[in-house]
Amino acid sequence: MTSQLETAESVELAYAQAVQRVHYDFGLKRRSFMQLLGAGLLIAASVPALAQERGGRRGGGFGGSGAKTIGARIHLGKDGSITVLVGKVEAGQGARAELTQAAAEELRVPTSAIQLIMADTGAVPDDGITAGSGSTPRTVPAVRQGAAAARELLIDFTAKKWNVEAGACEVRDGKVIHAASKRSLSYADLAKDDEAMKAFDQPIPSNVTVTPVNEWKVLGTPSPRPNGHDIVTGAHKYPSDISRSGMLYGKILRAPSFGARLTSIDLEPAKSMKDVVAVHEEQFIGVAAPTAFQAERALAAISKTAKWETAPHPSSKELYDYLKQHAEVPKNPYADELAAAKQTLRQSYHVAYVQHSPLEPRAAVAEWTDGKLTVWAGTQNPFGHRRELAGAFHIAEDKVRVIVPDFGAGFGGKHSGEASVEAARLSQAAGKPVSLRWTREEEFTWAYFRPAGVIEAEASLDDKGALTSWHFININSGPSAVDTPYRVENNKHTSRTVQSSPPLRHGSYRGLAATANNFARESFMDELAVAAGVDPLEFRLAHLGTEEDKSSPRYRLRAVLEAAVERFNWKERVKKKSTNMGIGLACGTEKGSYVAACAEIEIDREHKQILVRRVTQSYECGAIVNPDNLLKQVQGALIMGLGPALREEMRFENGQMLNASFGKYKVPRFDDVPELDIHLLDRPDLASAGAGETPIIAIAPAIANAVFHATGERIRSMPITLPETKKT
Amino acid sequence: MNSTFKLTVNGRSHTVTTDPERPLLDVLREDLQLTGAKYGCGEGQCRACTVLLNGKSVPACLTPISDADKKSVITIEGLAKGDKLHPVQEAFLAEGAFQCGYCTAGMIMGAVGLLEEKPDATDADISSRMQKHLCRCCSYPRITKAIRRAIGNSPKAAQNRPIEPAAAYASSLSLSPSDAERVGVRGATASSFVMQGGAAL
Numbered sequence: 001m002t003s004q005l006e007t008a009e010s011v012e013l014a015y016a017q018a019v020q021r022v023h024y025d026f027g028l029k030r031r032s033f034m035q036l037l038g039a040g041l042l043i044a045a046s047v048p049a050l051a052q053e054r055g056g057r058r059g060g061g062f063g064g065s066g067a068k069t070i071g072a073r074i075h076l077g078k079d080g081s082i083t084v085l086v087g088k089v090e091a092g093q094g095a096r097a098e099l100t101q102a103a104a105e106e107l108r109v110p111t112s113a114i115q116l117i118m119a120d121t122g123a124v125p126d127d128g129i130t131a132g133s134g135s136t137p138r139t140v141p142a143v144r145q146g147a148a149a150a151r152e153l154l155i156d157f158t159a160k161k162w163n164v165e166a167g168a169c170e171v172r173d174g175k176v177i178h179a180a181s182k183r184s185l186s187y188a189d190l191a192k193d194d195e196a197m198k199a200f201d202q203p204i205p206s207n208v209t210v211t212p213v214n215e216w217k218v219l220g221t222p223s224p225r226p227n228g229h230d231i232v233t234g235a236h237k238y239p240s241d242i243s244r245s246g247m248l249y250g251k252i253l254r255a256p257s258f259g260a261r262l263t264s265i266d267l268e269p270a271k272s273m274k275d276v277v278a279v280h281e282e283q284f285i286g287v288a289a290p291t292a293f294q295a296e297r298a299l300a301a302i303s304k305t306a307k308w309e310t311a312p313h314p315s316s317k318e319l320y321d322y323l324k325q326h327a328e329v330p331k332n333p334y335a336d337e338l339a340a341a342k343q344t345l346r347q348s349y350h351v352a353y354v355q356h357s358p359l360e361p362r363a364a365v366a367e368w369t370d371g372k373l374t375v376w377a378g379t380q381n382p383f384g385h386r387r388e389l390a391g392a393f394h395i396a397e398d399k400v401r402v403i404v405p406d407f408g409a410g411f412g413g414k415h416s417g418e419a420s421v422e423a424a425r426l427s428q429a430a431g432k433p434v435s436l437r438w439t440r441e442e443e444f445t446w447a448y449f450r451p452a453g454v455i456e457a458e459a460s461l462d463d464k465g466a467l468t469s470w471h472f473i474n475i476n477s478g479p480s481a482v483d484t485p486y487r488v489e490n491n492k493h494t495s496r497t498v499q500s501s502p503p504l505r506h507g508s509y510r511g512l513a514a515t516a517n518n519f520a521r522e523s524f525m526d527e528l529a530v531a532a533g534v535d536p537l538e539f540r541l542a543h544l545g546t547e548e549d550k551s552s553p554r555y556r557l558r559a560v561l562e563a564a565v566e567r568f569n570w571k572e573r574v575k576k577k578s579t580n581m582g583i584g585l586a587c588g589t590e591k592g593s594y595v596a597a598c599a600e601i602e603i604d605r606e607h608k609q610i611l612v613r614r615v616t617q618s619y620e621c622g623a624i625v626n627p628d629n630l631l632k633q634v635q636g637a638l639i640m641g642l643g644p645a646l647r648e649e650m651r652f653e654n655g656q657m658l659n660a661s662f663g664k665y666k667v668p669r670f671d672d673v674p675e676l677d678i679h680l681l682d683r684p685d686l687a688s689a690g691a692g693e694t695p696i697i698a699i700a701p702a703i704a705n706a707v708f709h710a711t712g713e714r715i716r717s718m719p720i721t722l723p724e725t726k727k728t
Numbered sequence: 729m730n731s732t733f734k735l736t737v738n739g740r741s742h743t744v745t746t747d748p749e750r751p752l753l754d755v756l757r758e759d760l761q762l763t764g765a766k767y768g769c770g771e772g773q774c775r776a777c778t779v780l781l782n783g784k785s786v787p788a789c790l791t792p793i794s795d796a797d798k799k800s801v802i803t804i805e806g807l808a809k810g811d812k813l814h815p816v817q818e819a820f821l822a823e824g825a826f827q828c829g830y831c832t833a834g835m836i837m838g839a840v841g842l843l844e845e846k847p848d849a850t851d852a853d854i855s856s857r858m859q860k861h862l863c864r865c866c867s868y869p870r871i872t873k874a875i876r877r878a879i880g881n882s883p884k885a886a887q888n889r890p891i892e893p894a895a896a897y898a899s900s901l902s903l904s905p906s907d908a909e910r911v912g913v914r915g916a917t918a919s920s921f922v923m924q925g926g927a928a929l
Contacts, residue, residue: 092830093827249758293749632824661771661773673866
């Protein structure tokens, strides 16, 4: 158990480190910005006087220190209010609903009784970065423990007060009830007792009893998003909606091409405009004005005066050769197995750079008050953000507060803090709060990307069609799901990642490299099945073995695969073959959950298009915490995955993006949604795994395999496009 | 140079003195503090900024303020009548037709615009009109379902059902494929939750 947790944490830290950051370092002396600030502005605190937590691993985990005390997790108000504090963010993945459920379940109150404060570094414990599907397996249990501890304190308090057995008290509907004497007390009664409240200063006991799955009343149900009403009325304030008194709107001057450096600029054209502030420090050039429109005008004016020194940059056309040339690819160690094999196969797969393009671009509002900085930002990494800001301005972390309102999606793309640092620098110069929201073009150019990769695979088969060796090297795109889940004779398998010299800034993405690795592996498995003369389903099942341990990875993968093919009627459909139609399947596992997809596609020869007609996807992630939210995550991931599978690809030349807009970079829209049969397998006997990522990894290889079934052509690149020669 | 414009926003008249080329979206968000309409792309490709201009849904990011002069603008904030949500808002809430929710205001205003023109919009109408709207969380099946629900032709399973009660869903958890959910845009299909594996902990 411990080792699993440590592994998860190291994976999570890897997430934070995988992102290439923009290192801003502002050398402004403390005295000078104190002068700039003038009269202090008050920061409205949503939760006053709640201690900030540091140190000790208390289960929030995942790169964070968690809640040190019960009180750091659960705050009881004398008015009966219950506030739960978590360091995780809500970006559409449903953490707010699930964490509210977790607290409500253990406190024995309805979800409506819980106020959940998320990701305000001035109020909540550091539960680490929101990434790696970590909130469900780690933060939900941490919140359950904290809430269960608070519930136990209420029982202890009551038992002591009435001098009765704790075992004779039951917590129900927010009250502790002593049935024999028909008396009850509430959390508000507990909150009013100063002596009893001191117990909230103690650590959350690790052995506190949480509610078993078969007794769940709130967890396991489709609890809706608590602030849904604010979403449909437009009342919810996203980071880009935050408004402060006297606030200006900022814009940043970007280099004309990757690697270009500023040699000179004249800020006068901006400074001469009314109420415009312009800043130039090293390579940072920005303006702020009372409206975004004025800021744009000011930026355009100084942009004309800027002189740049450009640098050579490879183009996306030569990307895969470039990545290979800049990597050291290890040799296949299984020469003996290759020599003795009945058949061997070697293939290379390509995966393009893609952009997360969350609908809300990076956005931040920064405000300095008496040398302290408050930033409202859309970030998946609130405490990391705080570190980044403190580092950039050379101030202590406790002088920085990062507040993360529920924001407009991240998909792994919002781990870094550059927009916040930029807003803070402009605010520092202006002496006023500054709102900075990146443009879509900036997002498509200066945000980081899901890494492109070249994956080289080689395997050998014996005369029975069994894998006797497996050598799988991912160049550049990363290690997630790089290991094969399939059996290889005598464990002669190696799966590795090697680094290259990536031409674009890259980092995390939903599932990271699991999509790339699964695309290559599941395509390659299909090719091996063809080589062995076996149906692709049978080939996979043969290499998943017959293990009966229901908690084993191969059993679980087999279960989703068998469920998907049964619902899709694979065995019957694979026998029939009609012109321009094809079916394909793929499966995979990552971060403790399991997915299998069957896709039916149609080839539109005239328009050179692959139309995905129908997809059946089975998914299993242990005990389901919220089936409705899970269904949305699985549907959403699958449909999102259609983009990089079929169309999405960042194209660049001479250091410039060629398709930095939604008009040119075509993400999935309504028309792209196929008929979907999503099938969720509940495993209440297993711990809940996070589901934000893995449901994205099976769709691309399923489509590629269906294209082969339809055309006999094997497409080994993502996006999967039909070759020109087929255009008739 | 600045000019003065008069417009009615959510029933209230406003006078705005600003650059005629400034987008309506910026005036709503920055001057009138109506932040429900969102910036997503600035090129009319995502429609997160959709508002009704004289009853027609338009992308506010591409609409210069001069085009809104002497016109009526309805934003998401002006859709509900007091506490009473507009049927499209109700349907989005009931279906949980959002994940991050950043596109939601634009989606709802787009759907309201469609239903103003075609109260009996077909699936084809929904698809062709909503094709302009982006949801990066890809909640498209739910959004389609919500719009169908608002029109009143939602599938039987979803009809007249408030936010699904926990008990009803819990029963579908224990193998009830009959509680099927239409999720495809192109066709009907079932989604169910199947119990599997050993005894509960």
